[in-house]
Amino acid sequence: MNERDTLKINAKGTLEIGGMDTVEIAKKFSTPVYVYDEQHIRNMMRLYKDTINEYYGGNGLVLYASKAFSCKAIYRIAQQENIGIDAVSGGELYTAINAGFNPSKICLHGNNKLKHELELALDNGVGIIVVDSHSEVDLLDQLASSRGIKQDVLIRVNPGIEAHTHAFVQTARTDSKFGFSIHDGTAEKMVLHLMNKRNLNLKGFHCHIGSQIFEKEPFVLATEKMIAFIADLKTKYGFETNTLNMGGGFGIWYTDEDSKLSFDDYREYLRSIIDVINNKTEKLHLKKPYLLIEPGRSIVGEAGITLYTVGAIKDIEGIKKYVAVDGGMFESPRYALYQSKYTAILANRANEPCTEKVTIAGKCCESGDIIAADVALPLAKSGDIIAVFSTGAYHYSMASNYNRNFIPPVVLVGNGTAEYIVKPQSYEDIVRNDAVPERLKWKQN
Numbered sequence: 303m304n305e306r307d308t309l310k311i312n313a314k315g316t317l318e319i320g321g322m323d324t325v326e327i328a329k330k331f332s333t334p335v336y337v338y339d340e341q342h343i344r345n346m347m348r349l350y351k352d353t354i355n356e357y358y359g360g361n362g363l364v365l366y367a368s369k370a371f372s373c374k375a376i377y378r379i380a381q382q383e384n385i386g387i388d389a390v391s392g393g394e395l396y397t398a399i400n401a402g403f404n405p406s407k408i409c410l411h412g413n414n415k416l417k418h419e420l421e422l423a424l425d426n427g428v429g430i431i432v433v434d435s436h437s438e439v440d441l442l443d444q445l446a447s448s449r450g451i452k453q454d455v456l457i458r459v460n461p462g463i464e465a466h467t468h469a470f471v472q473t474a475r476t477d478s479k480f481g482f483s484i485h486d487g488t489a490e491k492m493v494l495h496l497m498n499k500r501n502l503n504l505k506g507f508h509c510h511i512g513s514q515i516f517e518k519e520p521f522v523l524a525t526e527k528m529i530a531f532i533a534d535l536k537t538k539y540g541f542e543t544n545t546l547n548m549g550g551g552f553g554i555w556y557t558d559e560d561s562k563l564s565f566d567d568y569r570e571y572l573r574s575i576i577d578v579i580n581n582k583t584e585k586l587h588l589k590k591p592y593l594l595i596e597p598g599r600s601i602v603g604e605a606g607i608t609l610y611t612v613g614a615i616k617d618i619e620g621i622k623k624y625v626a627v628d629g630g631m632f633e634s635p636r637y638a639l640y641q642s643k644y645t646a647i648l649a650n651r652a653n654e655p656c657t658e659k660v661t662i663a664g665k666c667c668e669s670g671d672i673i674a675a676d677v678a679l680p681l682a683k684s685g686d687i688i689a690v691f692s693t694g695a696y697h698y699s700m701a702s703n704y705n706r707n708f709i710p711p712v713v714l715v716g717n718g719t720a721e722y723i724v725k726p727q728s729y730e731d732i733v734r735n736d737a738v739p740e741r742l743k744w745k746q747n
């Protein structure tokens with residue numbers, strides 16, 4: 303079996319994920335449902351970890367960027383695989399800590415961290431906080447001081463490389479709400495500012511240049527910029543950088559417009575970063591920094607699929623055919639946000655040839671509530687099971703109760719079993735936090 307065969311069509315002509323029949327999963331757990339292949343997640347975590355071990359002497363740590371998919375079970379898997387995690391909110395932090403995750407391997411991000419989020423991090427001994435504003439630095443120093451601790455921090459730096467999908471740009475002036483720019487000197491000023499903070503320990507720098515990136519070049523350029531910055535600080539101030547965090551952003555396959563990367567391709571991305579660090583630090587006589595990387599999408603994206611049941615079908619003669627399913631933008635928000643493209647199949651008739659192009663629509667009261675546009679499918683009937691691929695990242699984590707629909711449950715397939723890792727919601731959950739003030743209560747007469 304190919305190392306990346308998360309999905310397979312069996313002899314019955316139905317789709318399997320991680321060796322389990324998706325039609326059976328749909329029957330047992332109902333639809334819509336998110337389904338993840340545990341082994342694929344573990345394989346992705348391992349390949350990044352192994353690459354750091356092999357090419358960088360183990361002098362680093364993989365941090366799973368958990369905003370891609372956050373729930374207790376994923377933090378347990380990350381812990382078992384001996385990697386760290388990124389959190390970007392008190393909620394993610396709380397979930398990880400509540401799941402028993404080792405706080406020293408947590409890295410906290412955010413361009414506007416709230417006081418209670420910083421307090422939660424400090425009170426639980428979070429390993430690294432990546433600072434991203436002056437006000438945050440001052441507040442964090444004060445909070446650390448009142449607790450009598452010295453907190454390790456990185457500065458979020460903007461290296462002037464912005465990458466997205468198949469294009470990237472180098473700019474001296476970056477319009478971003480994230481980070482301090484190297485080019486305009488604000489990053490350097492922040493270093494000096496932090497050196498004077500008694501309760502903060504500046505360990506190094508972080509950058510994250512974008513997401514869904516398929517080229518090596520932007521990573522190489524960003525690493526070069528970061529090392530040049532590190533060298534400059536050493537020359538000018540004798541500042542020794544201990545840690546370099548190069549962010550995430552490795553791309554995944556959604557449709558055949560994207561490359562389908564092999565495990566070796568992902569190793570190569572990371573190696574291209576490591577090669578730059580190794581070469582440049584030797585040339586410039588710098589200490590090799592402890593390397594952090596933060597893949598999110600590439601760890602969970604292709605490991606997850608969403609299963610739906612086909613309901614209403616509307617054929618608008620000469621224009622379009624809509625196949626409506628029991629999900630929608632409340633659980634699959636990326637089309638509404640970015641017109642993202644997806645590949646879908648009929649999971650119960652996976653071998654049948656595609657005969658038409660349809661638009662898979664959701665059930666929300668919005669005409670933009672589309673799950674996937676222009677998808678080739680066999681003739682779909684009400685009751686068919688549709689599987690949409692590569693929905694493991696930024697789907698469940700971005701889901702809402704819009705239109706008071708249920709956020710679908712999440713099922714993890716592994717070890718020959720399929721089990722809930724996020725349970726289904728009920729109508730009781732939907733109204734749980736609603737409050738009715740006394741003056742709005744019904745007066746019975």
Ligand SMILES: *Cc1c(COP(=O)(O)O)cnc(C)c1O
Nearest residue numbers: 367510513550551596597598599
């Ligand atoms: C979103 C994010 C990541 C993960 O990006 P992916 O494209 O999912 O790999 C990593 N680091 C930071 C700071 C991020 O904001």
